[in-house]
Amino acid sequence: FILFFITPPTVRIVHSGQACNVEEERYSERVYTIREGETLELQCLVTGHPRPQIRWTKTAGGASDRQGDSSLHNETLKIDNISRHQGGRYYCKAENGLGSPAIRSIRVDVYYLDDPVITVHQSVGEAKEQFYFERTVFLRCVANSNPPVHYTWRRGREALTQGSDSGVEIYEPFFTQGETKILKLKNLRPQDYAEYTCISSVRNVCGIGDKSAHFSLNNRTAPPSIKLLLDDPLVVNPGETITLVCVASGGDPPPTLRWVRPGGEELPRRSVINGGTLTIPAVTVDDGGAYSCMASNNVGNPAKKSTTILVRGLRKGRFWITPDPYHNDDNIQIGREVKISCQVEATPPEELQFSWLKNGRPLRSSERMVITHTDTDVSPGTTNLDIIDLKFTDFGTYTCVASLRNGGTPEISIDVNISSTTVPPELTVPRGRSHLIAQEGDTVDLQCLVSGKPKPIILWSRVEESGGAAAAAVALMPDGSAETESYDGVLRISNLTREMSGTYRCQTSQYNGFNVKPREALIQLVVQFPPTVEPVYTEIRQALGRAFSLTCRLLRAHPARLLRYEWKLGSRLLTVGQFSDQRDDTNYLVRALNREGYGEYTCDITNEAGAGRCTFLVTGKAYAPEFYYDTYSALWENQPRVYGFKLQWTQMEPNAVDRILAYRLGIRQVGARHIIINKSHVDSIRNTSPSSSFITMNTHTLAATRDTKYTPNTGPSSDHTGSKQGFYMYIETSRPRLDGDKARLLSPIFNMNSKSSSSSSSATNNPTYCFAFYYHMYGKHIGALNVFLRQKGQTVSDTSVWSLTGNQGDRWRQAKVNIHPTTAFQVQMMMEGVRGSGIEGDIAIDDVTIEEGECKDPPPKSE
Numbered sequence: 001f002i003l004f005f006i007t008p009p010t011v012r013i014v015h016s017g018q019a020c021n022v023e024e025e026r027y028s029e030r031v032y033t034i035r036e037g038e039t040l041e042l043q044c045l046v047t048g049h050p051r052p053q054i055r056w057t058k059t060a061g062g063a064s065d066r067q068g069d070s071s072l073h074n075e076t077l078k079i080d081n082i083s084r085h086q087g088g089r090y091y092c093k094a095e096n097g098l099g100s101p102a103i104r105s106i107r108v109d110v111y112y113l114d115d116p117v118i119t120v121h122q123s124v125g126e127a128k129e130q131f132y133f134e135r136t137v138f139l140r141c142v143a144n145s146n147p148p149v150h151y152t153w154r155r156g157r158e159a160l161t162q163g164s165d166s167g168v169e170i171y172e173p174f175f176t177q178g179e180t181k182i183l184k185l186k187n188l189r190p191q192d193y194a195e196y197t198c199i200s201s202v203r204n205v206c207g208i209g210d211k212s213a214h215f216s217l218n219n220r221t222a223p224p225s226i227k228l229l230l231d232d233p234l235v236v237n238p239g240e241t242i243t244l245v246c247v248a249s250g251g252d253p254p255p256t257l258r259w260v261r262p263g264g265e266e267l268p269r270r271s272v273i274n275g276g277t278l279t280i281p282a283v284t285v286d287d288g289g290a291y292s293c294m295a296s297n298n299v300g301n302p303a304k305k306s307t308t309i310l311v312r313g314l315r316k317g318r319f320w321i322t323p324d325p326y327h328n329d330d331n332i333q334i335g336r337e338v339k340i341s342c343q344v345e346a347t348p349p350e351e352l353q354f355s356w357l358k359n360g361r362p363l364r365s366s367e368r369m370v371i372t373h374t375d376t377d378v379s380p381g382t383t384n385l386d387i388i389d390l391k392f393t394d395f396g397t398y399t400c401v402a403s404l405r406n407g408g409t410p411e412i413s414i415d416v417n418i419s420s421t422t423v424p425p426e427l428t429v430p431r432g433r434s435h436l437i438a439q440e441g442d443t444v445d446l447q448c449l450v451s452g453k454p455k456p457i458i459l460w461s462r463v464e465e466s467g468g469a470a471a472a473a474v475a476l477m478p479d480g481s482a483e484t485e486s487y488d489g490v491l492r493i494s495n496l497t498r499e500m501s502g503t504y505r506c507q508t509s510q511y512n513g514f515n516v517k518p519r520e521a522l523i524q525l526v527v528q529f530p531p532t533v534e535p536v537y538t539e540i541r542q543a544l545g546r547a548f549s550l551t552c553r554l555l556r557a558h559p560a561r562l563l564r565y566e567w568k569l570g571s572r573l574l575t576v577g578q579f580s581d582q583r584d585d586t587n588y589l590v591r592a593l594n595r596e597g598y599g600e601y602t603c604d605i606t607n608e609a610g611a612g613r614c615t616f617l618v619t620g621k622a623y624a625p626e627f628y629y630d631t632y633s634a635l636w637e638n639q640p641r642v643y644g645f646k647l648q649w650t651q652m653e654p655n656a657v658d659r660i661l662a663y664r665l666g667i668r669q670v671g672a673r674h675i676i677i678n679k680s681h682v683d684s685i686r687n688t689s690p691s692s693s694f695i696t697m698n699t700h701t702l703a704a705t706r707d708t709k710y711t712p713n714t715g716p717s718s719d720h721t722g723s724k725q726g727f728y729m730y731i732e733t734s735r736p737r738l739d740g741d742k743a744r745l746l747s748p749i750f751n752m753n754s755k756s757s758s759s760s761s762s763a764t765n766n767p768t769y770c771f772a773f774y775y776h777m778y779g780k781h782i783g784a785l786n787v788f789l790r791q792k793g794q795t796v797s798d799t800s801v802w803s804l805t806g807n808q809g810d811r812w813r814q815a816k817v818n819i820h821p822t823t824a825f826q827v828q829m830m831m832e833g834v835r836g837s838g839i840e841g842d843i844a845i846d847d848v849t850i851e852e853g854e855c856k857d858p859p860p861k862s863e
Contacts, residue, residue, distance in 0.1 A: 223300025
């Protein structure tokens with residue numbers, strides 16, 4: 001309620017564009033109605049110093065989901081070709097760091113009407129081919145709309161209404177909430193075979209016209225039935241062209257056919273559709289799966305039949321060696337048992353077949369060479385070769401060959417060498433490579449050395465510590481995958497970022513190697529990055545002779561030790577230093593600004609990886625004034641009466657730099673009865689005499705005039721000027737308020753440092769301020785009105801500076817009190833109204849001001 005040249009934000013939403021209607025509903029909710037496809041345009045009008053930042057959000061979906069949309073941070077929210085899904089409540093949020101953010105909302109209601117659809121159903125025997133006599137038939141009309149749709153039925157040119165035909169009933173089922181209109185034909189009669197029309201209407205709201213649908217009911221009307229002219233499943237080779245044929249075998253009217261894939265998956269892009277025929281040229285493995293033919297004629301339920309396409313193929317051939325399971329030694333030795341396993345994924349799995357070769361020659365199963373295969377129904381298929389009592393002559397190359405019984409795809413051959421040098425893998429990290437330090441933007445190679453024969457594939461993954469001694473959790477790799485394969489044991493990471501720091505694990509795969517416990521090693525990667533600081537850029541406006549302080553704050557850096565700072569004005573070095581462990585910011589103080597002190601100040605905070613820079617532009621330029629409690633456009637006056645126009649403004653830091661000393665209003669006559677009142681620009685004149693400056697805060701419009709209907713004989717009937725159209729602030733003492741309840745108003749924070757003309761913080765140099773306001777304390781139950789000075793230094797203290805209790809009569813009085821802030825930091829004013837013993841205790845205040853200097857002619861009872 002007090003403006004210390006910095007004001008919290010206020011918000012209101014205005015609309016423009018193509019609204020059908022804007023109305024106020026209960027609880028002051030604003031509803032903006034617009035037709036689908038039109039342009040939504042909402043403007044958020046804000047006031048406040050500093051200029052608030054604006055953001056538009058929505059309750060769910062819509063604008064708030066479109067990250068990066070610059071329109072969401074502008075005063076105007078514009079949505080072209082608005083859709084029904086973009087309706088909802090839109091919020092405009094404004095904040096400038098003072099108090100709570102200001103938020104206003106408006107509900108956008110999008111109106112639309114889709115084409116209606118008529119569906120036909122029978123009470124019994126829907127599987128029958130025709131709609132026979134003595135059956136009940138339902139014609140259901142459905143149209144999506146907003147607002148709810150109204151339906152009308154016609155038979156030929158005859159309008160059907162409830163009771164107009166004993167054989168017809170029209171009703172809306174309860175569960176559809178009025179969205180569906182059903183026409184019930186009881187025991188079909190010859191006259192019921194006719195042309196039916198359903199007309200849907202939203203009564204022309206938003207200019208949306210009526211829409212209609214037609215259906216011709218006859219004795220041949222029947223639900224659809226279809227058949228597929230193809231094998232199921234359909235097994236094909238890659239590269240072939242396949243054709244799926246679906247034909248309608250029944251249904252009247254003739255059904256519409258379409259092909260779909262389960263889960264809404266799209267058909268292959270190469271597909272050619274001609275009625276019920278689907279052609280897929282050059283089929284690939286990805287084209288395999290289920291396909292369904294759907295037939296619909298809006299009679300009964302749609303017909304559906306499905307088939308499966310199997311594209312022959314072999315994938316993922318891999319092997320592993322299992323040493324003798326009865327011994328703890330993982331090495332292969334003469335006289336022990338060795339198992340070689342091969343695994344392949346095949347389509348179709350039942351066509352998969354394996355064969356074994358030793359040194360290129362076919363190998364058959366025997367007592368010492370046992371070949372087994374898994375069940376063909378198990379996918380992926382696996383074959384095993386058990387070599388019992390290994391002999392020297394068993395050393396050699398064993399080849400596992402996988403193929404499909406009917407061909408159509410190349411076979412897969414996997415070679416496995418078994419020799420005296422076949423040993424399980426070992427994994428190590430090169431010396432000095434287990435802890436790597438790099439900088440953002442670099443490229444780094446993580447390397448694990450693997451020994452063993454055969455040489456296994458290396459799997460790289462990332463380990464993220466979940467805090468303390470908790471178990472490690474798997475994190476994603478830099479490319480977004482959970483694991484990355486490497487055949488040479490090297491993981492290369494390019495364009496490093498700080499998020500890539502952490503522990504990386506290399507691990508042997510059980511495939512293409514030994515079926516033993518995986519070997520693994522860990523590498524710690526540390527990514528250094530320059531300091532991140534705030535503020536990145538700030539403009540500071542200050543007058544000559546004043547003191548001010550610049551602060552550059554460190555947010556994060558790695559390494560965070562040995563951090564240095566360097567302050568410069570342009571190219572001139574001001575000061576350097578080093579951060580301590582207890583500080584995360586550095587300050588530079590200018591005790592008395594001279595003309596050479598204007599310019600660009602920079603603070604560079606550096607570590608081994610680089611520097612972060614805070615930039616401050618110090619000028620003597622005035623802050624632009626901002627108007628508040630004012631109209632946003634010209635006022636038109638065409639009545640022959642006196643018209644009051646109040647123009648108010650606020651300016652940031654008026655005593656620091658240039659200040660407002662004058663303003664202009666332009667008034668001109670247009671015709672005989674019209675007058676236009678326009679506010680003009682504000683003259684900003686340089687302040688050459690800071691010692692004679694003063695600060696004025698006006699809060700002319702604080703709250704709407706109170707309603708005396710329920711509590712007469714208390715409170716004011718007008719503002720302190722006598723205007724019944726005026727505004728003031730008051731406390732309401734009616735129920736549920738109780739004796740002793742307190743209502744408090746807090747001002748924004750007043751920064752003493754920027755207001756004092758002296759850099760000294762001693763009490764003798766602290767200025768005096770005159771705090772003034774009008775009060776109205778009328779009623780037999782009046783409590784108390786108190787004023788406090790709240791000072792924020794090392795602690796927060798509240799000091800009573802004025803107090804008054806009891807009935808003061810039905811009139812406005814003015815109070816003035818001198819205040820003497822003793823802190824060199826921040827102060828606030830707080831006004832407190834205390835309820836008395838009954839409901840006739842309304843206390844009001846109006847036009848609260850604060851000026852620098854002592855009060856002139858203070859009225860009685862101001863102490």
